[in-house]
Amino acid sequence: MTTPMLAPALDCAYHRAGLCDSCTRIDTGxxxxxxxxxxxxxxxxxxxxxxxxxxxxxEAFRNKAKMVAGGTMEAPTLGILDGERLGVDLRACPLHERPIRDALPHLAELVREARIPPYSVPDRRGELKHVLVTSSPDAELMVRFVLRSTEAVPRIRKRLDWLRERIPGLVVASASILPEHKAVVEGDVEVPLTERQTLTMRLNGVPLALQPGGFFQTxxxxxxxxxxxxxxxxxxxxxxxxxxxxxxxxxxxxxxxxxxxxxxxxxxxxxxxxxxxxxxxxxxxxxxxxxxxxxxxxxxxxxxxxxxxxxxxxxxxxxxxxxxxxxxxxxxxxxxxxxxxxxxxxxxxxxxxxxxxxxxxxxxxxxxxxxxxxxxx
Known part of the structure; x- marks a missing residue:
């Protein structure tokens, strides 16, 4: 007698399409x-x-998104890199908390509006390497733009009010400067883009203060x-x-x-x-x-x-x-x-x-x- 297969734990369109295999056990109940x-x-x-x-x-359990920037200014991707080190867009990844999923399309739009060229790993050209987003239990957001230089910072600053209109929960923004071509997520220099630089992660009534670069459980x-x-x-x-x-x-x-x-x-x-x-x-x-x-x-x-x-x-x-x-x-x-x-x-x-x-x-x-x-x- 054949044992019936258990239904997958989560039906993910990216996984079904073969675009992402990060969740190695997603097909297991x-x-x-x-x-x-x-x-x-x-x-x-x-x-x-x-x-x-x-x-x-x-699903919707991850309070942080570490999105690799790829594609072009006109058609940026936020997600991962494929086998050829090109961008795969995963903006609707079902693992992320809802405030993150709602914010990512607007952050991709900012890349177009501010004319920030995504970094090309094969060509070693471009500015934007990653977009890092953290969501608090109070639905507030911290967004960090990982850039090769400060060249794009003035253009991001100019559009912060525009971005906040679209992402009302955005309270902390910064730029992390990572000029080197190496496999790390963030740089050593942080440029504040908002006056507030602390995200309150309120757990069990304790207001834990998370600053850019600080560690927090996922x-x-x-x-x-x-x-x-x-x-x-x-x-x-x-x-x-x-x-x-x-x-x-x-x-x-x-x-x-x-x-x-x-x-x-x-x-x-x-x-x-x-x-x-x-x-x-x-x-x-x-x-x-x-x-x-x-x-x-x-x-x-x-x-x-x-x-x-x-x-x-x-x-x-x-x-x-x-x-x-x-x-x-x-x-x-x-x-x-x-x-x-x-x-x-x-x-x-x-x-x-x-x-x-x-x-x-x-x-x-x-x-x-x-x-x-x-x-x-």
Missing amino acids: YDAQLARKQAGAEAAVPDAAWLPPHASTV NSAVAAALYREAAAWIDDVDPASVADLYCGVGGFAFHAARPGRDVVGVETSAEAIAGAIETAAAIGSSARFAVGDATAADDTAVDAEVVVVNPPRRGIGSLAARLEASAARHVVYSSCNPTTLARDLAAMPSLEPVRARMFDMFPHNDHAEVLVLLTRR
Whole structure:
């Protein structure tokens, strides 16, 4: 007897037409996607008590769009590059939150109106490399134009009022200058185009301040659940001190903060720390934040009663040995890579995984966010 095929998790016209294969699991039913990710997470941390996975919606979940500019001034594309490094337009990608999808046609129109030549990768000519759009839970938008030079900046400034009439939620705009021909998304120089340069990402009532260049989780609804879960686990052990390493804009730190609890955050991104400091001032939080390498955080931070780590995909590296030798009683590890998570846990044998949960931040592929509570034996 033939087993019936499960319906795809999402019917995407771009995928059906063979224009985009970024969502490698989109043809798999969503329950099966979750089961696959859960099995992979449990294999990485087999000894923990696993909670049920936290699911996402299957569309309109991405709060950021990283659109490659292609085509011509008269017919620009915003999307990805094909095999010949030419632009493929994906303005109606169903993964993006609705405010982003509504804004992208107007941003393409701006390229025509302001006469900004899209960058041609094969020819290494043109100005506009990417358009980066972030949507807040309040439906406000941050737009960043990644340009080779400042040549087009005056023409964009001249049309900002025009653009805001078409995109009422646009509150932050800037130009990121990336003159080099290299495979990165943004440059080192940021030119503000609006007076306001902070987007408020309000999660669970906490107004996290995101500046251009700052990191934020891709899925706002699932990120809010992740922070709630971590805060509940931290409250269960009721520490006097918490260190949030790789803190970004302070999501874990602010959710863990309580009266009388010492909270500190460390992060390499100056833009992210500036946002965290702005949030602390806005809500009257005593949490403290500093720019620095989490792996080289001072002993006071590493010896906090609870240490939260949320590293990039490469994991925490040498910090694992420091945590193993530290006075920390608990570690809350949020990982986007079960492989490096398993490696790091093996380097901390005194810290036992006692509780874990998978958060589906990224539907339709094999990436998963895994939260683990470790307690010293």
